[in-house]
Amino acid sequence: xxxPERLHVDDLLDDQDTGVVxxxxxxxxxxxTSAAALALRAAERGRQTxxxxxxxxxxxxxALGLRELGNHPKxxxxxxxxxKGELWAMMLDMRRTFDDMVQAHAGPERAEQLLANxxxxxxxxxxxxxxxxxxxxxxxxxxxxxxxxxxxxxTPPSRSALDFLDAPQRLSAALDSRLLRMLSAPARASGRxxxxxxxxxxxxxxxxxxxxxxxQLLADASVFMQAFDSMFxxxxxxxxxxxxxxxxxxxxxxxxxxxxxxxxxxxxxxxxRLDGERMPLAGLVVNRTHPVLARKLTASRxxxxxxxxxxxxxxxxxxxxxxxxxxxxxxxxxxxREQRLLARFTRAHPVVAIAEVPALARxxxxxxxxxxxxxxxxxx
Amino acid sequence: MTTPVPGSSVGWTEEIGRARLHVVxxxxxxxxxxxxxxxxxxxxxxxRRVLLAEVEGRQGIAQIFDTEPLPYAEKRIASAPDGGExxxxxxxxxxxxxxxxxxxxxxxxxxxxxxxxxxxxxxTTLAPGLRDVLFTGKLMECVRRVDSHGRPAFDAVVLDAxxxxxxxxxxxxxxxxxxxxxxxxxxxxxxxxxxxVHSQDTVVHLVTLLEEMPVRETLDAVAELDGADLRxxxxxxxxxxxPRLPAPxxxxxxxxxxxxxxxxxELTAAGLELDEMTLDGLVTETMEHAVRMQAEHTAREQLAxxxxxxxxxxxxxxxxxxxxxxxxxxxxxxQGAR
Numbered sequence: 001x002x003x004p005e006r007l008h009v010d011d012l013l014d015d016q017d018t019g020v021v022x023x024x025x026x027x028x029x030x031x032x033t034s035a036a037a038l039a040l041r042a043a044e045r046g047r048q049t050x051x052x053x054x055x056x057x058x059x060x061x062x063a064l065g066l067r068e069l070g071n072h073p074k075x076x077x078x079x080x081x082x083x084k085g086e087l088w089a090m091m092l093d094m095r096r097t098f099d100d101m102v103q104a105h106a107g108p109e110r111a112e113q114l115l116a117n118x119x120x121x122x123x124x125x126x127x128x129x130x131x132x133x134x135x136x137x138x139x140x141x142x143x144x145x146x147x148x149x150x151x152x153x154x155t156p157p158s159r160s161a162l163d164f165l166d167a168p169q170r171l172s173a174a175l176d177s178r179l180l181r182m183l184s185a186p187a188r189a190s191g192r193x194x195x196x197x198x199x200x201x202x203x204x205x206x207x208x209x210x211x212x213x214x215x216q217l218l219a220d221a222s223v224f225m226q227a228f229d230s231m232f233x234x235x236x237x238x239x240x241x242x243x244x245x246x247x248x249x250x251x252x253x254x255x256x257x258x259x260x261x262x263x264x265x266x267x268x269x270x271x272x273r274l275d276g277e278r279m280p281l282a283g284l285v286v287n288r289t290h291p292v293l294a295r296k297l298t299a300s301r302x303x304x305x306x307x308x309x310x311x312x313x314x315x316x317x318x319x320x321x322x323x324x325x326x327x328x329x330x331x332x333x334x335x336x337r338e339q340r341l342l343a344r345f346t347r348a349h350p351v352v353a354i355a356e357v358p359a360l361a362r363x364x365x366x367x368x369x370x371x372x373x374x375x376x377x378x379x380x
Numbered sequence: 381m382t383t384p385v386p387g388s389s390v391g392w393t394e395e396i397g398r399a400r401l402h403v404v405x406x407x408x409x410x411x412x413x414x415x416x417x418x419x420x421x422x423x424x425x426x427x428r429r430v431l432l433a434e435v436e437g438r439q440g441i442a443q444i445f446d447t448e449p450l451p452y453a454e455k456r457i458a459s460a461p462d463g464g465e466x467x468x469x470x471x472x473x474x475x476x477x478x479x480x481x482x483x484x485x486x487x488x489x490x491x492x493x494x495x496x497x498x499x500x501x502x503x504t505t506l507a508p509g510l511r512d513v514l515f516t517g518k519l520m521e522c523v524r525r526v527d528s529h530g531r532p533a534f535d536a537v538v539l540d541a542x543x544x545x546x547x548x549x550x551x552x553x554x555x556x557x558x559x560x561x562x563x564x565x566x567x568x569x570x571x572x573x574x575x576x577v578h579s580q581d582t583v584v585h586l587v588t589l590l591e592e593m594p595v596r597e598t599l600d601a602v603a604e605l606d607g608a609d610l611r612x613x614x615x616x617x618x619x620x621x622x623p624r625l626p627a628p629x630x631x632x633x634x635x636x637x638x639x640x641x642x643x644x645x646e647l648t649a650a651g652l653e654l655d656e657m658t659l660d661g662l663v664t665e666t667m668e669h670a671v672r673m674q675a676e677h678t679a680r681e682q683l684a685x686x687x688x689x690x691x692x693x694x695x696x697x698x699x700x701x702x703x704x705x706x707x708x709x710x711x712x713x714x715q716g717a718r
Contacts, residue, residue: 057593294665
């Protein structure tokens, strides 16, 4: 039986051609921690690194010196820590990224008009894909500065790992939509042609939609679209640029999962999708595995011996030998299950290289913890 | 098997038992779909009819019951012990919007044309709150529906809800509505939803693990629910591992003081000769276990701050299949869920 190929993370980080590493995966699998650990290691190995985090746990953010949303990278400086390269970190502020994007591309007057538009306020804060979109926008900006030779990106916590690939397209499609033009500018000639095509169904629908959404929202949307359209040549074009960036040779994807069926299933979808989109996959990181340390002792033998151990009290404290054997048996069983799940993943995706990171006994929220994760990632 | 959360003695209150809509939320990765499914089975026990609902998920319910993807129409998915029935439904925004429009406008087959044009996706994109209003509206309809004898069609509806970070926004229809029309049919529709989710008929259960981040999110969610005048139900602690070490040994082992020589003596006496490497492995495994036990203890103490009824479910090392769901459902019943 041939196992999966090992993912050589150090090679990935040391490769000067690697310019962007995107960490993706479903929620709750430790993406942010992985991204931060990789960035720390890359900085220690001499690279000018920036890590773009989306929603880090408070203590991890503090460890990186990110006390508030800055929306611009800050150098991570810690007394006594002198990496060969540099580590910068930032937390995404999606609203500010959107505002900055508008201000950078519109004249001051037009920008002001756009920022005050109620429709803009809705999509810049509550559209379900805005966070994903802005993460990619920010990535584009960081790449454009040329200040860092390695950018590590965490992706937004979403139900599904694929959301972040689809959101920019979805948002741009919605905003570029002919339907929006038709609904927002009903008198326009181009609208009439389609209307005839669809017939009365559309009229009913238009009526229903404006009843539900309100005429004002559609009017705001129309004003927004006109201002936006002339400025950027449409959202679609920007989304296309983002997709190009993700396809460019220096970008590598790391899919992150935990050894659970759901997370690995999502990882599988993502791997297939990247393949279909011709986006370069570096490999799969499996966080929080439970490798057996006392490998020569089987679970059944441990349990059989545990049955024979009495619990004598000696010097006032209880014997732990029986407990130790039982917890070892638990661990063997858990590890076997994890390896079965991973083997199943590898059968479906044989070419995907894998790195396992064992569960650390304590939560990771400081430099030492991140360094330990990095060690495990690179040296099993 | 289960250790109660300190400070909370009741696993399931009568108040929760009276609720009709059980919203199950939790941080990503805590197993909330599994818990929702087990709760559905537990509540259906004894001849009751329960509906298990998911909104725009990845068909998690179908996967867990090992069945084909769920349609928008409700279907019977499992039998509960003692004659109960569990039904399931997958609510998607498109079908719900067409459903809704049908109530007020006779769209007929034009609906299909609109679907082809992406009109539905478009409408729900324009007004993000609309999606949530449609979902909760459909759930309300299921809760309120009565059969020809005027009895409720379902004794309870269990929702596999969005994760803790989004659940309040999802349920807080009032807020979503401020972006939408102030009058008209959807207003009346939504007003009824608001009434249901803020009533005693609705409780929000929070699934967590005994780990720092999920516990923190749970506590944040409780505060957020309170702030939005929504009722937190029970905290369901999932994947609890059995404590193997006796309590006095935990602190010692966690601080790295495992007496390897004594362990070797005891194992040898029991007939188990181990080489140096295996013994070292056992010592490290024991230390790691002890540190985790300590972290779990802290997590339990923090959870107690929420002062909510708490239930515990064990880690299933064999994974969760349909059989295991019944096992979990039984455990919920034993802890009072009904």
